[in-house]
């Protein structure tokens with residue numbers, strides 16, 4: 001049990017990939033704070049996962065783009081468990097439009113959740129990690145940290161930006177054992193993706209089946225979705241990897257969609 005009693009914060013942990021990572025960490029004995037915009041879902045997820053054990057969870061309502069809420073949430077974790085060992089900065093949304101139709105307010109909202117969220121949660125956790133002698137920060141990137149797709153200007157920009165933030169934290173954190181990684185999944189069937197299928201079909205004027213087969217899985221080697229369990233396994237690997245050897249690195253899990 002490599003994560004036994006490790007104190008972990010997972011943003012966006014009430015749903016999809018974040019929930020799967022929380023489940024994987026708790027199965028390995030971790031204590032996980034599920035920090036989510038939807039406080040009720042965070043509490044519910046924490047109850048369900050604590051019942052499974054052997055680790056445990058608490059739910060925290062947090063908007064990752066709100067500095068006061070982020071600081072209060074991290075303070076609460078430290079008050080309860082004394083430190084922070086692992087931060088998985090995973091909360092995210094998707095908004096798709098052509099650039100010329102992209103409302104500026106929606107561009108700023110997406111960038112704020114992904115980039116301000118990554119920055120603010122890291123900023124709040126790093127002092128605690130330094131004090132404890134180290135820690136692991138994992139950003140949820142995407143194949144869109146490396147590639148572009150039509151209609152996703154804000155998302156692609158944000159996900160590319162997380163690679164830079166991770167590299168920066170790798171440099172600044174090295175002396176204190178604070179290491180960073182970025183996980184870059186291909187398409188994973190979560191509520192975030194289910195919502196995109198009809199939206200993209202409408203915007204591109206094609207069928208939902210074509211969105212899945214040609215757009216989402218068109219470049220994979222086997223036409224398969226990456227699974228939540230796949231991504232959770234990669235997160236566990238990075239969280240449990242104790243030296244600085246892999247710091248600053250990203251890892252793509254995409255069924256061959258992106259291979260570089």
Ligand code: NAD
Nearest residue numbers: 012015016017036037063064090091092142187188190192
């Ligand atoms: P999801 O919609 O299932 O879950 C996202 C969670 O984030 C939700 O619980 C939501 O309440 C929470 N959230 C949204 N805004 C928030 C905010 N401001 N503060 C705190 N929490 C907030 O989505 P998912 O597919 O599990 O996505 C999780 C992460 O994985 C995102 O960063 C996403 O970009 C990334 N990702 C997803 C896929 C995919 O195909 N699903 C692929 C690559 C990367």
